[in-house]
Amino acid sequence: DIQMTQSPSTLSASVGDRVTITCRASQSISSWLAWYQQKPGKAPKLMIYKASTLESGVPSRFSGSESGTEFTLTISSLQPDDFATYYCQHYSTYPWTFGQGTKVEIK
Amino acid sequence: EVQLVESGGGLVQPGGSLRLSCAASGFTFSDHYMDWVRQAPGKGLEWVGRSKKNTNNYATEYGASVKGRFTISRDHFKNSLYLQMNSLKTEDTAVYFCAVGIAVAGPNDYWGQGTLVTVSS
Numbered sequence: 623d624i625q626m627t628q629s630p631s632t633l634s635a636s637v638g639d640r641v642t643i644t645c646r647a648s649q650s651i652s653s654w655l656a657w658y659q660q661k662p663g664k665a666p667k668l669m670i671y672k673a674s675t676l677e678s679g680v681p682s683r684f685s686g687s688e689s690g691t692e693f694t695l696t697i698s699s700l701q702p703d704d705f706a707t708y709y710c711q712h713y714s715t716y717p718w719t720f721g722q723g724t725k726v727e728i729k
Numbered sequence: 730e731v732q733l734v735e736s737g738g739g740l741v742q743p744g745g746s747l748r749l750s751c752a753a754s755g756f757t758f759s760d761h762y763m764d765w766v767r768q769a770p771g772k773g774l775e776w777v778g779r780s781k782k783n784t785n786n787y788a789t790e791y792g793a794s795v796k797g798r799f800t801i802s803r804d805h806f807k808n809s810l811y812l813q814m815n816s817l818k819t820e821d822t823a824v825y826f827c828a829v830g831i832a833v834a835g836p837n838d839y840w841g842q843g844t845l846v847t848v849s850s
Contacts, residue, residue: 623793625752631816654835656836658774660774665826665828665840665842665843666766666774666826666828666840668833668836668838669839671833671835671836672835673785675834677838678832686784692772709773709774710834711774711776713835713836715745716779717776717778717790717791717792717793718776718779718792719777720773720774720775721773721775722773723773723774
């Protein structure tokens with residue numbers, strides 16, 4: 623199975639900060655990677671798919687990039703609504719797996 | 730409007746069985762892949778499995794931790810997805826979400842609200 627290693631597990635930041643979350647795959651997944659945002663008690667929300675394609679309605683301050691098996695989610699200017707937990711997920715070959723999650727907290 | 734509504738969660742003893750349902754509406758049920766994803770209390774997301782769409786004969790795939798114990802199926806008359814869970818373990822305690830990819834191929838852009846399964850004696 624492909625393992626997804628996400629870092630950091632927790633990130634403390636202030637409104638307006640540039641934030642970067644990294645996800646590394648244990649083997650090649652091409653660009654078959656999605657990023658989800660989850661708030662407490664809610665279902666996950668798809669933010670980015672195919673590594674860098676922004677889901678409809680997601681603010682442009684979110685972006686995704688890739689370099690080999692390393693993937694990055696960047697929030698260019700953190701907003702109050704962005705404090706949440708973020709997960710990467712590969713959908714290359716079955717079984718699909720999620721990263722461990724990154725909680726973005728208020729500094 | 731796409732809607733997914735899970736039901737069937739509850740308290741079950743270790744070794745027991747439970748069947749979850751996901752009622753789907755607002756899209757052509759047979760044309761889309763559908764997933765079950767779970768989240769243990771205070772933990773991260775775990776992909777449970779997938780029911781593929783009509784062109785793939787509704788074949789199923791499972792995560793390693795549930796393979797051989799859980800079975801995903803569909804009822805096309807009821808537009809419902811099911812998760813039959815057997816030989817339940819305490820570590821299966823989680824909120825179970827059903828999800829579907831409508832506008833995207835692969836990941837899921839619509840999710841239900843989840844149903845809680847507690848496995849405990």
